[in-house]
Amino acid sequence: MTSTPSDPSSTTTTRPIAHEQFARAQQVIPGGVNSPVRAFGSVGGTPPIIASAAGALLRDVDGHEYVDLVGSWGPMILGHANPRVVEAVREAAGRGLSFGAPQPGEVELVDEVVRRIAPVEQLRLVNSGTEATMSAIRLARGATGRDVIVKFAGCYHGHVDSLLAEAGSGMATFSLPGSAGVTAGAARDTVVLPYGDRVAVRELFAERGGEIAAVITEAAPANMGVVPPPVEDGVGFNRFLAETAHAAGALLISDEVLTGFRASRAGQYGLDGEGWTPDLMTFGKVIGGGLPVGAFGGRRDLMQQLAPLGPVYQAGTLSGNPLATAAGLATLDGLDAAAYTAIDRASRTLREAVSQALTAEGVPHVVQSTGTLFSVFFREQPVRTYEHAKDQDTDAFGRFFHALLEQGVHLPPSAFEAWFVSTAHTDDVLDRIMQALPQAARAAARG
Numbered sequence: 001m002t003s004t005p006s007d008p009s010s011t012t013t014t015r016p017i018a019h020e021q022f023a024r025a026q027q028v029i030p031g032g033v034n035s036p037v038r039a040f041g042s043v044g045g046t047p048p049i050i051a052s053a054a055g056a057l058l059r060d061v062d063g064h065e066y067v068d069l070v071g072s073w074g075p076m077i078l079g080h081a082n083p084r085v086v087e088a089v090r091e092a093a094g095r096g097l098s099f100g101a102p103q104p105g106e107v108e109l110v111d112e113v114v115r116r117i118a119p120v121e122q123l124r125l126v127n128s129g130t131e132a133t134m135s136a137i138r139l140a141r142g143a144t145g146r147d148v149i150v151k152f153a154g155c156y157h158g159h160v161d162s163l164l165a166e167a168g169s170g171m172a173t174f175s176l177p178g179s180a181g182v183t184a185g186a187a188r189d190t191v192v193l194p195y196g197d198r199v200a201v202r203e204l205f206a207e208r209g210g211e212i213a214a215v216i217t218e219a220a221p222a223n224m225g226v227v228p229p230p231v232e233d234g235v236g237f238n239r240f241l242a243e244t245a246h247a248a249g250a251l252l253i254s255d256e257v258l259t260g261f262r263a264s265r266a267g268q269y270g271l272d273g274e275g276w277t278p279d280l281m282t283f284g285k286v287i288g289g290g291l292p293v294g295a296f297g298g299r300r301d302l303m304q305q306l307a308p309l310g311p312v313y314q315a316g317t318l319s320g321n322p323l324a325t326a327a328g329l330a331t332l333d334g335l336d337a338a339a340y341t342a343i344d345r346a347s348r349t350l351r352e353a354v355s356q357a358l359t360a361e362g363v364p365h366v367v368q369s370t371g372t373l374f375s376v377f378f379r380e381q382p383v384r385t386y387e388h389a390k391d392q393d394t395d396a397f398g399r400f401f402h403a404l405l406e407q408g409v410h411l412p413p414s415a416f417e418a419w420f421v422s423t424a425h426t427d428d429v430l431d432r433i434m435q436a437l438p439q440a441a442r443a444a445a446r447g
């Protein structure tokens with residue numbers, strides 16, 4: 001078999017150390033990875049193993065350099081090893097790694113979130129986005145005394161049992177409808193509806209409104225690719241959900257784990273949060289600046305249902321960890337107006353360049369965005385639902401992906417993920433991507 005630059009099998013020769021280390025990892029770590037999409041399952045080949053990163057660049061153990069468009073799936077919005085963030089973590093580490101007692105960084109980080117995001121009156125810190133959504137739905141059920149949770153196909157809310165139905169992200173990448181190991185009981189109280197389908201939402205509430213604890217939605221779906229919430233007759237989908245839920249005494253949980261502090265300064269809520277409020281919101285990714293942090297918050301009366309004040313139990317040995325709050329706070333501090341202007345500019349430049357390169361080779365594609373967040377679908381028509389997202393040319397994406405990787409551009413290894421830019425994606429970095437795009441577009445076209 002001959003190796004071409006875009007042939008995944010060429011990784012044996014171009015990345016011999018990664019190849020050997022990944023084989024070793026597969027012996028002792030399931031699939032060689034600690035989170036499924038990292039394994040390159042849908043694009044083939046062996047992932048580079050990253051030795052270090054700085055700014056917009058990654059360096060692998062074989063000595064190759066890549067322009068990074070994964071950004072640890074969102075958190076590295078100020079670039080890798082940002083000196084201010086690293087220094088904040090270093091200082092915090094010198095004062096002790098964890099106390100299991102209140103520490104000053106917790107309230108500083110939470111204050112910053114409360115300042116940015118109006119519906120958040122109180123916030124609790126956890127260690128991942130999954131923990132945030134899991135705790136938010138427990139709180140919603142505890143506060144309403146109801147069981148049913150409504151979610152949308154293609155929305156990912158972490159690997160919480162009851163939220164793993166038609167869940168986007170890695171579930172989309174590997175074409176899984178749900179997960180083994182989730183009991184019928186856990187799944188029974190989850191109703192999955194097509195994203196954006198107001199008729200289906202109205203019908204469900206007409207029939208079962210009194211049983212519904214909460215609707216949970218990604219503020220803008222971004223785990224099946226980016227799908228901006230649709231506006232009908234001037235009413236955005238999130239506002240519609242808030243009004244429909246509230247009319248039935250149910251809550252709206254807006255999951256901003258991915259969009260928070262990224263789509264805009266105040267996340268997706270900052271883009272469409274006029275005249276409505278979610279009851280609870282969840283955060284992760286950017287809020288930890290690369291350390292393990294999640295958070296959930298919202299209405300004070302709801303948040304005060306949590307232990308130690310109320311009957312809903314929720315806890316964490318390492319929650320509010322001083323290194324994590326230092327990284328999160330330094331990251332949010334760095335995200336001033338100039339930072340968002342820079343990210344927005346990089347995002348626009350890249351969106352246009354990708355579209356131009358693919359158009360030049362006649363590759364069907366759609367670029368969709370909300371604020372600074374965007375993704376590229378390899379199909380003709382816009383994507384509004386999970387069914388649309390699944391109906392794309394993932395083989396063309398795979399060829400495009402590998403052609404970029406071989407030229408030193410590190411894209412998310414799945415057609416269902418957003419592309420992540422940072423303040424470190426300056427013009428010279430973007431130029432390197434642009435130079436690699438024509439060849440990648442030709443690879444995508446060859447099919």
Ligand SMILES: *Cc1c(COP(=O)(O)O)cnc(C)c1O
Nearest residue numbers: 128129130156157158257258284
């Ligand atoms: C990533 C993500 C999660 C899960 O966060 P983890 O930190 O990976 O557990 C939840 N919701 C959304 C919208 C996400 O993008």
